[in-house]
Amino acid sequence: MTNKTNETFRQKKSYYQTCAWMNRSPNPLPILEIGQHVEVMSSQQWRPGEVVESTKYGCHVRLKQSDHMVRIYDARCIRF
Numbered sequence: 001m002t003n004k005t006n007e008t009f010r011q012k013k014s015y016y017q018t019c020a021w022m023n024r025s026p027n028p029l030p031i032l033e034i035g036q037h038v039e040v041m042s043s044q045q046w047r048p049g050e051v052v053e054s055t056k057y058g059c060h061v062r063l064k065q066s067d068h069m070v071r072i073y074d075a076r077c078i079r080f
Contacts, residue, residue: 026074028056040070041077 032038032054039046040061049061052069059072072078 022076024076026076029054029059029072029075029078030080031056032059032080036080039079040072042070046079 032051034051034053036051038049038051038061040049040063041047042063047063047065049063049070051059052062053060057073059078061070061072061078062068063070
């Protein structure tokens with residue numbers, strides 16, 4: 001779908017889709033492969049990163065933009 005200025009229109013997720021994502025169980029965290037590209041919720045936005053270490057209790061992710069390491073304990077805060 002395009003608007004009058006020929007720009008691509010991005011439709012927002014519905015409120016129910018957002019609620020469904022957060023109503024998932026926070027545990028167990030999926031065990032991911034080392035080096036797998038993921039997105040992590042950081043500062044109210046999804047940021048790309050790469051898995052450094054992963055267990056069923058937590059996951060170390062190195063963020064690409066800032067090169068910081070973050071530890072994730074909640075399955076709702078990571079997408080792959």
